[in-house]
Amino acid sequence: MSSTTAAHHDEHHDHPTGIMRWLTTTNHKDIGTLYLTFSLIMFLVGGAMILAVRAELFQPGLQLMKPEFYNQLIGVHALVMIFAALMPAATGFANWMLPLQIGAPDMALPRLNNWGFWLLPPAAILLTLPFTLALFGIGDGAIATGWTFYTPLSIQGGIGVDFAIFSVHLLGISSVLGSINVIVTILNMRAPGMTLMKMPMFAWGWLVTAFLLIATIPVLAGAVTMLLTDRHFGTHFFDAAGGGDPILFQHLFWFFGHPEVYIVLLPVWGFMPQILQTFSRKPMYGYKAQVVSLWAIGALALVVWAHHFFTVGMPVPALLYFMYSTMAISLPLAVLFFCWIATIWKGSLSFETPMLFATGWIVLFGIGGLTGLVLADVAADAQYHHSYFVVAHFHYTLFAGGMMGVMSGVYYWLPKMTGHMFSERLGKLHFWLTAISFNLTFIPQFFLGLAGMPRRIPDYALQFTEFNMISTVAAFVLGFSQLIFVYNIVSCVRGGKKATDRVWEGAEGLEWTLPSPPPYHSFTEQPIVK
Amino acid sequence: MNSNEKRQQDNKKLGLKLLWIVGAALLFGFALVPLYNVLCTVTGLNGKTNATADVTSNKVDVTRWVTVEFTSNVMPGLGWNFYPEQPSVRVHPGQIETVNFVAKNNTNETVAGQAVPSVSPGLASPYFKKIECFCFKRQELKAGETKLMPLRFYVSTDLPNDVKAVTLSYAFYNAVKPAN
Numbered sequence: 219m220s221s222t223t224a225a226h227h228d229e230h231h232d233h234p235t236g237i238m239r240w241l242t243t244t245n246h247k248d249i250g251t252l253y254l255t256f257s258l259i260m261f262l263v264g265g266a267m268i269l270a271v272r273a274e275l276f277q278p279g280l281q282l283m284k285p286e287f288y289n290q291l292i293g294v295h296a297l298v299m300i301f302a303a304l305m306p307a308a309t310g311f312a313n314w315m316l317p318l319q320i321g322a323p324d325m326a327l328p329r330l331n332n333w334g335f336w337l338l339p340p341a342a343i344l345l346t347l348p349f350t351l352a353l354f355g356i357g358d359g360a361i362a363t364g365w366t367f368y369t370p371l372s373i374q375g376g377i378g379v380d381f382a383i384f385s386v387h388l389l390g391i392s393s394v395l396g397s398i399n400v401i402v403t404i405l406n407m408r409a410p411g412m413t414l415m416k417m418p419m420f421a422w423g424w425l426v427t428a429f430l431l432i433a434t435i436p437v438l439a440g441a442v443t444m445l446l447t448d449r450h451f452g453t454h455f456f457d458a459a460g461g462g463d464p465i466l467f468q469h470l471f472w473f474f475g476h477p478e479v480y481i482v483l484l485p486v487w488g489f490m491p492q493i494l495q496t497f498s499r500k501p502m503y504g505y506k507a508q509v510v511s512l513w514a515i516g517a518l519a520l521v522v523w524a525h526h527f528f529t530v531g532m533p534v535p536a537l538l539y540f541m542y543s544t545m546a547i548s549l550p551l552a553v554l555f556f557c558w559i560a561t562i563w564k565g566s567l568s569f570e571t572p573m574l575f576a577t578g579w580i581v582l583f584g585i586g587g588l589t590g591l592v593l594a595d596v597a598a599d600a601q602y603h604h605s606y607f608v609v610a611h612f613h614y615t616l617f618a619g620g621m622m623g624v625m626s627g628v629y630y631w632l633p634k635m636t637g638h639m640f641s642e643r644l645g646k647l648h649f650w651l652t653a654i655s656f657n658l659t660f661i662p663q664f665f666l667g668l669a670g671m672p673r674r675i676p677d678y679a680l681q682f683t684e685f686n687m688i689s690t691v692a693a694f695v696l697g698f699s700q701l702i703f704v705y706n707i708v709s710c711v712r713g714g715k716k717a718t719d720r721v722w723e724g725a726e727g728l729e730w731t732l733p734s735p736p737p738y739h740s741f742t743e744q745p746i747v748k
Numbered sequence: 749m750n751s752n753e754k755r756q757q758d759n760k761k762l763g764l765k766l767l768w769i770v771g772a773a774l775l776f777g778f779a780l781v782p783l784y785n786v787l788c789t790v791t792g793l794n795g796k797t798n799a800t801a802d803v804t805s806n807k808v809d810v811t812r813w814v815t816v817e818f819t820s821n822v823m824p825g826l827g828w829n830f831y832p833e834q835p836s837v838r839v840h841p842g843q844i845e846t847v848n849f850v851a852k853n854n855t856n857e858t859v860a861g862q863a864v865p866s867v868s869p870g871l872a873s874p875y876f877k878k879i880e881c882f883c884f885k886r887q888e889l890k891a892g893e894t895k896l897m898p899l900r901f902y903v904s905t906d907l908p909n910d911v912k913a914v915t916l917s918y919a920f921y922n923a924v925k926p927a928n
């Protein structure tokens with residue numbers, strides 16, 4: 219139906235070409251491509267930073283860098299991976315796929331959409347510029363507090379902190395604009411007949427994410443603004459000398475920070491069941507249960523933040539409250555896991571690259587969730603807090619649960635976006651190298667944490683050497699395997715076997731009714747659902 | 749076409765409505781500052797113990813002993829020495845006690861400082877009552893001046909039985925701003 223209406227629209231090329239096309243574009247596919255490209259580049263930048271860190275950690279002692287520089291690398295690595303790699307990837311998919319999935323001609327607020335993206339490159343530059351400035355003797359480098367900006371360290375830090383604060387402001391505005399756009403698109407632009415409960419799960423995942431973003435990003439913006447005025451304008455929000463309280467900053471930060479971990483994951487939880495169902499060739503299990511669970515997790519995410527600083531000295535009732543509420547999140551999360559497993563249960567499975575990543579994702583993300591449960595236990599956390607156990611935990615959630623989910627999505631939709639098939643052989647190689655080296659990087663870190671190695675240190679005691687060596691070697695394999703991913707994407711964009719409209723045998727949903735690649739303007743006449 | 753324009757208007761309207769949530773969240777973030785302080789003073793969280801005490805009719809519980817330990821820190825940017833005359837005292841709950849801290853200005857200009865107290869364990873802080881303390885207001889020392897700074901306090905008889913020792917820690921900060 220729609221392929222005909224779309225095809226003739228493709229003929230008028232009244233949009234500008236070359237660089238101006240990308241600067242001024244309000245087309246959802248163009249903007250989606252921009253987000254995804256930006257995300258991939260920043261993924262490599264953040265990865266390069268942390269490989270330098272791992273190289274330093276190969277042996278005890280200081281070989282390659284000063285501790286100050288080490289501290290800058292880990293903090294900027296994290297900010298880059300979260301705000302410039304993972305979140306833009308999710309927004310990129312939202313731009314590309316939401317309108318196609320719900321049968322809309324474009325995103326609801328196209329102009330806003332353009333601004334939303336173009337705030338990102340300046341933000342990334344602001345964040346990393348202090349590294350370069352330091353080379354010219356200006357300032358002492360990037361933010362060195364870790365990504366959490368904890369006071370009082372961040373009050374005492376150099377200009378890197380100011381740059382990071384402004385960067386966070388831009389990133390925040392960008393996410394808020396993106397979220398408003400997503401909400402309006404989902405609520406107002408669905409094809410006739412597509413009721414909320416008929417929406418693709420991806421739309422649900424993003425809807426929850428978008429509400430979390432507009433409710434928490436402003437709190438972060440407020441917190442870093444107070445930090446800025448504490449630093450330069452003589453206020454004392456977090457400065458004990460003036461009656462302020464450094465712990466208050468931790469509350470404000472994690473009021474945003476905990477929902478943030480779901481913000482980066484909910485979009486993945488949205489599209490992953492769609493991928494699982496495609497390669498199981500049967501409908502997804504428990505649609506309603508999944509929708510309810512997504513909302514339950516979104517709501518609970520707002521009231522559990524203090525589990526990030528159990529050790530700060532809280533009264534027992536507060537400890538108990540934050541422990542039990544955190545553990546309560548595992549109930550709806552378990553419902554989701556059961557639905558995902560039930561979706562592939564007894565399906566006619568085939569393991570093309572997206573499905574390899576999707577099944578690997580269930581297992582690895584599962585480990586992330588279970589280790590999180592360990593950390594939520596107040597008594598246990600007293601030992602694990604600020605150790606490498608935490609580092610391993612959040613990489614199982616963020617790298618496996620987030621990034622590998624995104625990779626699955628990239629392989630799933632790339633043929634739709636480019637009109638070409640990618641190399642299955644390279645895709646599979648990428649998966650196995652990633653999955654194996656990921657585990658070899660981070661399993662040793664669990665043991666290191668259990669043995670008492672603290673995080674955020676450039677040097678360590680001798681007995682930790684072997685595990686660190688394994689972790690470093692595996693991290694380099696992991697890092698360089700991602701070049702296969704890049705190569706596969708680039709060659710798929712440039713050519714390859716033609717993709718069919720449906721691409722995958724079991725694929726369901728409106729996006730697969732359009733040609734691959736879909737025309738520049740699609741669904742100018744909305745399809746009727748059912 | 750008409751329906752298209754109508755939809756665009758609807759979209760803008762909904763977008764603007766969502767901005768209200770953003771604004772409310774921003775306000776909420778700033779409102780957390782006073783809320784947090786109220787919560788901490790009410791519950792004595794974080795060892796915030798600025799509650800001054802009246803000295804009326806204190807029973808002394810001579811059956812119990814509590815050790816009160818003192819620690820002192822001079823924060824960066826304040827060129828002072830600052831330490832308690834004695835590291836700890838043993839008191840009965842309810843008994844009023846005075847200890848002295850010594851502060852010396854090592855710089856050659858007049859400097860104002862502000863001491864910030866904190867009690868641990870945090871749960872004991874509501875029971876630690878200061879009657880008179882140099883931390884109630886900022887202290888000024890002339891160049892090279894040394895001053896004895898007294899603290900009068902008692903530990904309330906309601907202090908839970910399992911608390912045998914209370915540590916009072918002071919951090920002395922440079923009070924950069926002129927008083928008020």
Ligand code: HEM
Nearest residue numbers: 268292293296299304364365609616617621673674675693
């Ligand atoms: C090649 C892949 C990666 C490796 C080898 C790696 C390794 C590391 C290391 C060694 C640290 C510093 C640990 C410390 O001393 O505290 C770290 C921190 C961190 N990483 Fe990664 N990482 C990778 C990918 C990612 C991804 C994809 C994300 C997020 C999507 C991520 C998020 C974080 C976060 C949030 C921190 C905490 C930083 C902080 O505490 O300030 N990492 N990573």
Ligand SMILES: [Cu+2]
Nearest residue numbers: 476479525526
């Ligand atoms: Cu959390």
